[in-house]
Amino acid sequence: MIRYPNGAPAKTKTQRKKTSKPVKTGNRGMGLESDINDSNLYYLEKNLCLITKRPTPINVVKVDYTRGAIITNAYFEKQSTTDYNGVYKGRYIDFEAKSTHSKTSLPLSNIPPQQVAHLERVLEHGGIAFFIIEFTMLQEVYLIDAKHVIDFINKKERQSLSYDFIKTNGYEIKRGFHPRLDYLPIIEEKYFK
Amino acid sequence: MIRYPNGAPAKTKTQRKKTSKPVKTGNRGMGLESDINDSNLYYLEKNLCLITKRPTPINVVKVDYTRGAIITNAYFEKQSTTDYNGVYKGRYIDFEAKSTHSKTSLPLSNIPPQQVAHLERVLEHGGIAFFIIEFTMLQEVYLIDAKHVIDFINKKERQSLSYDFIKTNGYEIKRGFHPRLDYLPIIEEKYFK
Numbered sequence: 418m419i420r421y422p423n424g425a426p427a428k429t430k431t432q433r434k435k436t437s438k439p440v441k442t443g444n445r446g447m448g449l450e451s452d453i454n455d456s457n458l459y460y461l462e463k464n465l466c467l468i469t470k471r472p473t474p475i476n477v478v479k480v481d482y483t484r485g486a487i488i489t490n491a492y493f494e495k496q497s498t499t500d501y502n503g504v505y506k507g508r509y510i511d512f513e514a515k516s517t518h519s520k521t522s523l524p525l526s527n528i529p530p531q532q533v534a535h536l537e538r539v540l541e542h543g544g545i546a547f548f549i550i551e552f553t554m555l556q557e558v559y560l561i562d563a564k565h566v567i568d569f570i571n572k573k574e575r576q577s578l579s580y581d582f583i584k585t586n587g588y589e590i591k592r593g594f595h596p597r598l599d600y601l602p603i604i605e606e607k608y609f610k
Numbered sequence: 611m612i613r614y615p616n617g618a619p620a621k622t623k624t625q626r627k628k629t630s631k632p633v634k635t636g637n638r639g640m641g642l643e644s645d646i647n648d649s650n651l652y653y654l655e656k657n658l659c660l661i662t663k664r665p666t667p668i669n670v671v672k673v674d675y676t677r678g679a680i681i682t683n684a685y686f687e688k689q690s691t692t693d694y695n696g697v698y699k700g701r702y703i704d705f706e707a708k709s710t711h712s713k714t715s716l717p718l719s720n721i722p723p724q725q726v727a728h729l730e731r732v733l734e735h736g737g738i739a740f741f742i743i744e745f746t747m748l749q750e751v752y753l754i755d756a757k758h759v760i761d762f763i764n765k766k767e768r769q770s771l772s773y774d775f776i777k778t779n780g781y782e783i784k785r786g787f788h789p790r791l792d793y794l795p796i797i798e799e800k801y802f803k
Contacts, residue, residue, distance in 0.1 A: 467731045469691055472667035475681065488668065488684040498662055502695060504704070507736025509697035538660045543700025 449516045449551045449558070449598075453501065456596035465601055468503030468510060471496075498535045505604060509544035511536065512563075516551040522577035523550055525570060533570055536563040545608050549590065549600060550583055560603050561587030642709045642744045642751070642791075646694065649789035658794055661696030661703060664689075691728045698797060702737035704729065705756075709744040715770035716743055718763060726763055729756040738801050742783065742793060743776055753796050754780030 450470075457468045474497075479490035499513040513532055517523045528548075539546040546563035565586040569578060588603045643663075650661045667690075672683035692706040706725055710716045721741075732739040739756035758779040762771060781796045 461731070464731075464734065467728075467735050467737070472665045472687075473670075474665035475668045475670070475684070477666075477668070486686060488686070489682060491668070491681040491684060493679060493681070494665075504702035504732060504735045504737040507701055509700060509702040511697070535660075538654070538657075539697060541657065542660050542697045544660070544697040 448553070449514050449549070450500075452558075452597040453514055453549065453600075456598045456600065457501075457503075459596035460601055466503060466505035466510070468501055468505075470501055471498060495529070495531070497531045499532055505545075505601070506609060508608070509539070509542075510604065511539045511544055512547045512549055512560075514549045514551070516553055518553050519577075520552060520554050520580065522579045523583070524577045526576070528566070528570070533567055537567055540564060540567075545604065549598070550578075550587070552580065555580075556592070558590045558592065558598055559583050559587035560590055560600050562607070641746070642707050642742070643693075645751075645790040646707055646742065646793075649791045649793065650694075650696075652789035653794055659696060659698035659703070661694055661698075663694055664691060688722070688724070690724045692725055698738075698794070699802060701801070702732070702735075703797065704732045704737055705740045705742055705753075707742045707744070709746055711746050712770075713745060713747050713773065715772045716776070717770045719769070721759070721763070726760055730760055733757060733760075738797065742791070743771075743780070745773065748773075749785070751783045751785065751791055752776050752780035753783055753793050755800070 454470060457470070460466045460468065474494040475491050476494050477488055477491045479488070481487045481489045499511055501514070502509070502511040504510065513528075513536070515523055515527055517527070536546040540563060548561050548563060548566055549558060550561060551558045561583055565582075566578065569575075569582065588607065590598050590600045590603060593599055647663060650663070653659045653661065667687040668684050669687050670681050670684045672681070674680045674682045692704055694707070695702070695704040697703065706721075706729070708716055708720055710720070729739040733756060741754050741756060741759055742751060743754060744751045754776055758775075759771065762768075762775065781800065783791050783793045783796065786792055
């Protein structure tokens, strides 16, 4: 059963290992998604902010109503926006999470043009837009403002965002037990002070 | 084919009539959803704000990869949030659209508790939260702040929101050709002046 966690119960490290499959470079690993969902649930419970994951868009072709609305034919649609959005202190927050197995860079091929366009619009309308980027092999996660990434992409000089670029322009997110990825203090520090 | 419009091409009135089925009282009619999507697309093109529809959450049970990732078993999940959110002038916007065939009221049974809880949280975090309510028989559509609706629900005095209550506490949304439901000027007037 494939689940799209939306504040789903956290898996232990052992459970995750058992069910994990090799993830292609640059695809968002379930580990990162699960860590962000866990953190959002923590923020929700502590009443600190409200960030939710957008459901995966699915085009439903056929539904069998004789069995109680079972979808029997459907396909995944391209995500035209980002995975997460929400509100903190009245401000609009929007971000995308990316994970890479490379120790040196995140290939830009993992950031589809429609996500870049969406984040550009968020910035134009005064929202807070960023990426959360995980270097799985280094066990480091960074928050980097979307503007840095968009400007870099628009220069068209390189095919990937280097680790150094992300480290220089981003902020490392503290890993912990609960929340597992405490990214909210960075938002507070960077956008509200 | 069931489609979940996300800025989908607008249907003409004739097309809509041909394909429309009787909608249960209080369920969001596809007409209202389509009108809001059309308006959001208009606002996007005019660069006025960025409001998107959350995809319908679907739990995927089985995927046939031999035919190119066709979903062969899945079911609809309960929407735990609202249908729309986005950003206008930096502020977070969140709303739910409801439609009723009744000329006198919107039954509260059409507003699930988890949506009320979600909108309460949006307000707590300083976001702008409201309902767009359509009286299909009267061809009138109102924008009403979520606080009015939540306070009314918490009183537990009545089982429905009366037309008069909505008219008194809400704002009628001008219908037009393009955008079909021009709700943004009401947000500007009510929350930014």
